[in-house]
Amino acid sequence: MEGLFTFENLFTLGMLIMLQAVLGFDNLLYISLESKRVEPGRQSSLRRWGIGLAVALRLVLLLLLVKVLSLFQDTLFAINIEGLISGDFNLHGVVVFVGGIFILYAALKEISHMILLEAGEHVERKPSSYAYVLISVIIMNAVFSFDSMLSAMALTDNYIIMATAIVAGGILMILLADHVTEFLKKNRMYEVVGLFILFLVGVMLLSEGSHVSHLHLFGYEVTPMSKSTFYLVIFVMIAIDVVQSRYQKKLLAQAGRLGQTD
Template sequence: MEELFTTSGLFTLLMLFLLQAVLGFDNLLYISIESKRVGEEGGKASLVRRWGIGLAILFRIVLLVIIVNLFTFLAAPFLTIPWTGIFEAEFNLQSLVTLFGGGFIIYTAMKEISHLLAVDPLEHAEHGEKKSVVQAIILIVTMNVVFSFDSILSAMAIANTRTETGEIEYQVWIMAVAIILSGIGMILLADRVSEFLKRNRMYEVLGLFILFIVGALLVSEGGHLAHMKIFGFEIHAIEKSTFYLVIFVLVVTDIISTRYQKTLWAQREAEIRRKVDTLAAAEGIKTSGRSE
């Protein structure tokens, strides 16, 4: 614990907190979208977000301890598929969790997108499939475990020291404090993100497409971890830099598109008002002519 209060320890903590904040963006987006499925009555959505994130912090710390102590075991492949030229893979626990988690996120994003497209009147959008508070919390905690693998392994690459004998020791206390601080930050931001999406419905679609890309990122990472080959083509993980570039382009495109649509609507409203004023003026001339 004393390693936390050294200059090196505090710097490592700052780096880990920034890492958790960056990697936690997609997690926070998923929590905001999933929590709205329980409805806003009685503050249930806010309760789901707080409990979901709180339990997720606890499970993430437990997972951190497990990964640090069983890192070699978790990285060892236990299922090999040797269909040369068709499908080859060596699955370990991390690759399977990442693959299935990414697939589930893609499914969730596609289901929500199809729901938005299927709803005819916008006011009926809030009356889709509902989830109970317990179901939503379980889903949030489960998906947080999926996101945890990536963030914990990245944290382990930063928070470690080498002993005199050459062995690597991981700074578990520092990583645990960073997880707790990032979790508190997520709790403080979750309601604001949800309120923003609620007030700006056009950005909900953007959020769902970002979630879809997050799922594709996890699937590619899981395939890479499993050394997966399909018809001889090796699956490579999407680089984080590429991921953030795609997100940046999506956000900029959406902002420009939204502003352009508002400009078009303003022009159309001005044209309609001009036509109405012209018709009203013409009608007024006819009326005054008749009266004379």
Template sequence: MADLFTIESIGNLVVLIFLQAVLGFDNLLYISIESARAPLDQQRAVRRWGIVIAVTLRIVLLFAMLHLLEALAEPWFHFDWTGVIEGAFTFSTLVFLAGGAFIMYTAVKEITHMLSMDHLHEAPDVEKTRTTAGAVIAMIVLMNLVFSFDSILTAIAITDVFPVLAISILASGAGMLLLADSVSEFLRKNRKYEVLGLFILLIVGVALLGEGGHEAHLKLFGYAVEPLSKTTFYFSIAVLVAVDLVQSGYQKRLDAERAREQARRD
């Protein structure tokens, strides 16, 4: 515990809390969107229990990784089909690749569901009861652990002092608990931003696939898989948000102009 109260540890703790907050944005977005699949009267409890269980397991994962990092870094298997597929896959790369693929699948599935408009013609309770609260909590916990790998590996590169790492994770969990209901309520009242959130998750999935492929030194048909840089990632999100805001403002002006035109004709 003496290591916790050094100037270096306090500085690392501040950096890690900021890092966890930034990297936790996509996690919070996923939680807010996924919890909407639970029964309406259980959604708040689903978010809270999902976050609490996920944060607890994240600390367990952190403890395990600090002791097993060297073993987890060893490749589990290789592909060496020159010109087709090459790479060495560790536990962490498999988590990144599987998590990225699943997030992309979830985002595409939800976007397709929205475009079909079927949910507008369903009975009011059908959409809310088609997935049990337990299943949603399990999915939130699972995907939280996937998101955790990136942040935990980055955090361990900064410090290996367990109390500092654990406090930063607890602070991140507390922040998610405080903001989860607000974010979910905002998305519920502004459904168009749910589409924006799904496209952001799609980019997150691409980033995880790139990270996993890069760590595995994966080559497909002779081309190396490159990671999506953090700068490109955040710039892409900023562009998506900017386009959505500009389009919304432009649409409002068009609607107002059409309303004035219709009033003059009447």
């Protein structure tokens, strides 16, 4: 036990906690948007329970990865259609690929709903089942966590350090979840940006799952979207939205002053 509190282990723990915080951004955004599907009075409860149970599931998955990592890398099935598509799909690739499809579907569904509302169509949305949304949050949290768990395993083989980082990341997400949701509620324009970020997350997961499965389309290998590219696109999207909103406010203020002079 004394060997745990070495400088190397403490440094690794700090690195893993920062990694959990960075990689958990898209996860937190998904939870905040998904929780809006239940009744308003139960949304905060769903976020806390969803993150808490997801952390427990992460710990179990991490233990499985440590013990039976080869099972996640072994080929489940292969596809080989000459000149069209080929790939060797393993459990890791399938989970990430399916998760990407689900995220794309969820993001596109919400975006289409917002477009319908903008067009003047009043669509009554009944609250979804609490249990259904909770299970969705837990499952997608597990999908999001694959990258962070594999990255953690690349930094250390100490389960206690990895588990501590996961728990710390979960506590941080619980503390921030309500604030993120409240911010999106007060700044609806950023909700649109958030949905497009989720769409990008889906694309990134699809590319990652394809890469892990060594997928080739029309003879070309599918390469994963790099994290640096992903965060750069997010930064550009947010920057454009901030500049556009401020410019729009300036134009409205100028129009108001012109109206008063007339």
